[in-house]
Amino acid sequence: MTNETVERPVNFIRNIINDDLATQKHQQIKTRFPPEPNGYLHIGHAKSICLNFGLAQDYHGTCNLRFDDTNPAKEDMEYVESIKRDVAWLGFQWDGEIRYSSGYFETFYECAVELINKGLAYVCFLNADETREYRGSLKEPGKDSPYRDTAPAENLALFEKMRAGGFQEGECVLRAKIDMASSFMCMRDPTLYRVRFEHHHQTGDAWCIYPMYDFAHCISDAIEGITHSLCTLEFQDNRRLYDWVLEHLARFNRPDRPHQYEFSRLSLEYTVMSKRKLHQLVADQLVEGWDDPRMPTISGMRRRGYTPASLRDFAERIGISKVDSMTEMGILEAAIRDDLNTVAPRTMxxxxxxxxxxxxxxxxxxxxxxxxxxxxxxxxxxxxxxxxxxxxxxxxxxxxxxxxxxxxxxxxxxxxxxxxxxxxxxxxxxxxxxxxxxxxxxxxxxxxxxxxxxxxxxxxxxxxFVEASKALPAEFRLYDRLFTVPNPGKADDFEAVLNADSLIVKNGFVEPSMIDAPVEQAYQCEREGYFCRDNKTTDRLVFNRTVGLRDVWAQK
Incomplete structure (x- = not known):
């Protein structure tokens, strides 16, 4: 189908899709959501989920859920399961079975061999410090590795030895032979494969070499017939490598091959979106865990009482553009208030x-x-x-x-x-x-x-009020913004700007009917705000404040 049947705000991605369908470059739209299973998804990922699955729905296409699991050292099945839950909870269904990049490992290897045979990839024995020195800088071109001109046959033998476990971690890598003088650092002979003696959650110990994300991602898209590969702006320069890989592989260099398009990532006030920093908050026990209701993770927001409809509405409100900007927390809170005002039962x-x-x-x-x-x-x-x-x-x-x-x-x-x-x-x-x-x-x-x-x-x-003799004792967790400054990611020490009052615990009373309140069910506690019953506490009544009835921060 070449025309939309759902009215949505126009954006540059929809314009591209409309043109591709009109010119019959593609007959059907195929998108994918490709998370790395190295942490829990956050609200920035929710924006991408809504975009990829939403486009597939609106254009009567398909969207895959694919785990780009090429770094077993940082991956875990806990993250895989949490991501599956989050996507389904948001109200989306992936096409067919769940995919894993690890399912294509043999194909990636064959592609690397093809590049080696074409003289476009070589095994390099520079150590990490030497590699940085040879790479150059933004002001100076890089220098060719002394291993760059090794003959294809020798490179092929070395690569086979890498696969057989003949080299130690860090001893060598497979690099693409592109241009050490390129103005784009990602094109200065980037690494395609490295040695890792790590157990993989899908392939076990079958492999000791693993492809780099940039190499595996574009090939995975091509294998699956993805038409529009959507990612955030930090991968804009990497599009050149995405195209280079597919253009130099005979089986994928077709007119209808995937193309990458970048949109602005979500930056939200009073929180951080860096997985590294979210990991740090959990590891340093500054929050209860990945699903702490103060965290911007989807599981944390779910526990706090946010609804799938409110997050989908939030994604619609902020829209899609190519300009990075900071999104006001008030937009997110307005989305949940508008949803809960309509659907939340009242109680006192x-x-x-x-x-x-x-x-x-x-x-x-x-x-x-x-x-x-x-x-x-x-x-x-x-x-x-x-x-x-x-x-x-x-x-x-x-x-x-x-x-x-x-x-x-x-x-x-x-x-x-x-x-x-x-x-x-x-x-x-x-x-x-x-x-x-x-x-x-x-x-x-x-x-x-x-x-x-x-x-x-x-x-x-x-x-x-609540009548005293039938009142049920309850714990109320009054959650607020996690940080005291709008852009904590810019702070020298982001932990130093944590909000000490981001959680205040109170003990009070609720109506007797709340004894059977389902977990995650939103209620408007009249004159107090929106609350939901905590989904992890089973021995007593605990209610998490989702949001107040009005934006008190706007009054400060």
Missing amino acids: AVIDSIKVVIENYPEGQIESIQAPVHPQNEAMGKREIFFSRELYIDRADFEEVAPNGKFQRLALDKEVRLRNAYIIKAVRADKDAEGNFTTLYCTYDPETLGKNPADGRKVKGVIH
Whole structure:
């Protein structure tokens, strides 16, 4: 099909695809998402997932999930499984079976042999320091390796010896013979293969030489018939090597071979996207793990309560361009608020509690009240809340004396309405030795349930509550931005700008119906924010704050 059937914002990649289909350069679009299994995916990867799988969906094409697993020293099956979960959770299905670059190892080897026989690759015995010296700099051209002109037959024998385990790690590599004077460093005879005596999670110990990513990636794309190989801008110079490899391999140098196109990577305020730095946070135990809700990993955001729909919407909002820029955290938070405002059931939770005694309410009586699950969606039904002589309200909702005319919460001799219940009036309060309020004593108006007062009293304030005898104790984890500065990656020591208040733990109460709250289910705790039940804590009720009801950082 040559025309889109889904309305999407136009971008340069869609323009390229439209032209390729119109000219019949390609009959069907084939994309791929090719993560290296050396860490958990983060929200930057979510942008790429949405792009590659989204294009395949919109153009009625296919998208592969392929693990570019060419460096067993840094890879692990834990990462493979986490990546599969993340892609599926985001709502995408890959075409056919999962692919692995390691499944093409024999083909990569054959391609390397072809380049050797053509005099386009050689085995080099320069050590790491010598290689750096010979490479030159951005201002000076490199120098030819003394092994550059070794005859193809000798190079082939040396390469076979590499495969047979005849050389130690670091003793030699296979390099492409391109141009040591190139203005692009990646074209100065780049390494194609190196020796690694590492156990591979897919191929075991069958290989002791492993291809470099730049060599394997383009060939993997060609094997799979990928039409548009999409990557981020840091690989822009590497496109020259991508093209060089495919152009010099007879089986892949075709008019419909893959082409690489680059788009800007996601940079998000108050976090880091470097896998190395995320690894460091985990290794230094500065976060709970890869799925810590403060981490920008997809698994961390899932645990925090972000939804697949919100991340897909976020990817749409930021769009695709060729210009690197910093994305405001507020855009991400707006996406989750807009989604949860529509779908999240309402509940009440008291995070920092103070007891309220309704002195004129009958002792021992508990009243059942029907409250909406969602105030704008009657189809979501009703929930049962309770009212009695003793309640909990939030400590921040009471002041002994109202501080100003705009204070619309509870104060002595002042009235407020309890959410979904009655109007109450504060009469007196007990304090402890340190001056903290311990108990409030109030009266209630029994004629005010579910309607406005008949006598015309104006009560502007509305606060939430939880009935005390049926309230369930709960832990609330109030997550905030992980760093104190918008661009922590630019700091000399990014760990030094960690936000000490990125997690605050509170103990409070929730409605009794929350005992069966499913993990990862989002709720709006009225007047407090959006929360979800933690997906790793099973011995008690723990709720993670996803996002507040408004962007408090924007007010700072």
